[in-house]
Amino acid sequence: MAQMTPRERMLAALNRQPPDKTPKQASFTEAIMERFRKETGSRNPAEYFKMEPRGVGFKTPAPLPDLSRFYSKPLPPNAYLMDDYGRVRVPGDFYHFTKPEYPMADFTSLAQLEAYPWPNIRAKERHDHLDADVKRLRDAGFCVHGGIGHIWEISWQLRNMERLMLDFVDCPEIAEFIFDKLTEDRLFMAQRYAQAGCDLLHCGDDVGMQDRMMMSPAAWRKWLKPRWKRVWDAAREINPDIHIFYHSDGYIEPIIPDLIEIGMTVLNPVQPECMDPVKLKKEYGDRLAFWGTIGTQTTMPFGTPEEVRETVRERVRTVGAGGGLVLAPTHVLEPDVPWENIVAFFDAAERYG
Numbered sequence: 001m002a003q004m005t006p007r008e009r010m011l012a013a014l015n016r017q018p019p020d021k022t023p024k025q026a027s028f029t030e031a032i033m034e035r036f037r038k039e040t041g042s043r044n045p046a047e048y049f050k051m052e053p054r055g056v057g058f059k060t061p062a063p064l065p066d067l068s069r070f071y072s073k074p075l076p077p078n079a080y081l082m083d084d085y086g087r088v089r090v091p092g093d094f095y096h097f098t099k100p101e102y103p104m105a106d107f108t109s110l111a112q113l114e115a116y117p118w119p120n121i122r123a124k125e126r127h128d129h130l131d132a133d134v135k136r137l138r139d140a141g142f143c144v145h146g147g148i149g150h151i152w153e154i155s156w157q158l159r160n161m162e163r164l165m166l167d168f169v170d171c172p173e174i175a176e177f178i179f180d181k182l183t184e185d186r187l188f189m190a191q192r193y194a195q196a197g198c199d200l201l202h203c204g205d206d207v208g209m210q211d212r213m214m215m216s217p218a219a220w221r222k223w224l225k226p227r228w229k230r231v232w233d234a235a236r237e238i239n240p241d242i243h244i245f246y247h248s249d250g251y252i253e254p255i256i257p258d259l260i261e262i263g264m265t266v267l268n269p270v271q272p273e274c275m276d277p278v279k280l281k282k283e284y285g286d287r288l289a290f291w292g293t294i295g296t297q298t299t300m301p302f303g304t305p306e307e308v309r310e311t312v313r314e315r316v317r318t319v320g321a322g323g324g325l326v327l328a329p330t331h332v333l334e335p336d337v338p339w340e341n342i343v344a345f346f347d348a349a350e351r352y353g
Contacts, residue, residue, distance in 0.1 A: 006052035010143035014243050014289045016324040022316050022353035023052035024327040031335035049346045054142040056133045058126045070103035084119040087157045102160040113177045121185040130196040145200035146193030148186045152205035183227040187234045194238035208250025217254040229262040250274050269330035273297045281319045291326040301336045305344035312348035
């Protein structure tokens with residue numbers, strides 16, 4: 001088979017057709033980035049390891065607005081804003097992990113939600129660069145994705161997860177307002193990425209735990225399924241061929257058919273500790289591509305380099321049969337992942353892909 005460009009290779013895999021070799025991708029924590037720079041002298045992992053996909057994104061305004069007045073108690077001095085939705089994080093005591101504070105935790109009325117200073121995602125300066133950025137990357141031969149973020153995750157990080165789940169029963173109008181507000185923003189972002197020429201939309205919500213979903217499938221179908229369908233349909237009205245990449249950690253097997261029904265074409269990250277990638281390939285490989293499958297709870301931190309290579313080879317042989325696989329660790333690589341295992345992952349992807 002003739003050698004493909006990175007974009008051709010990615011699109012073949014996403015379209016469930018055999019690529020010349022299986023595409024690959026990985027994301028690093030800052031600690032791993034420091035090790036990468038020390039080991040390689042490079043500052044660009046995607047370029048150094050020849051990862052096929054490239055991403056573009058909306059700009060976040062700077063400085064971020066001061067929303068401290070919406071919190072029920074004074075924020076710790078080390079708290080910091082994540083974005084202009086008002087999501088706040090306080091550094092934890094384990095690597096890069098943090099804990100949230102919730103600006104809407106004490107809201108009791110729609111009037112409070114209506115008065116909240118929601119960000120203006122549609123502001124021209126946030127997205128007018130996208131057309132040029134996508135063209136530059138596509139002209140360079142890359143498959144381009146745009147990230148539209150989350151609905152469920154942003155909602156509970158504003159409201160508090162327990163409070164939001166209680167809203168499902170006690171105050172459904174509050175849950176509806178937050179979900180609808182975030183859906184409209186995701187919808188606009190999806191349309192802009194489609195207009196700019198992105199090949200792929202990155203989106204999703206962590207709704208899975210290790211061995212079950214964090215909400216019932218029925219609740220997901222009521223609250224999130226129709227909203228994601230609106231978003232994906234809006235992008236497909238502009239570009240019918242755009243791929244929909246849906247991310248959820250953990251176990252989400254009960255809703256995979258629903259996700260396919262509303263338009264998902266790429267499932268991520270397919271944690272092998274939670275769902276069997278080979279089983280999913282057999283059940284859904286005629287309709288889905290899979291992005292991930294290399295465990296970050298097991299193989300990457302605790303395997304030997306040879307075990308990493310063997311896992312990559314086995315995934316290519318099974319999940320990658322006939323196309324439909326983008327090799328990747330199932331989450332960002334944490335500081336406890338040995339450098340030798342990272343090298344082994346990329347070496348094996350090149351050798352066996």
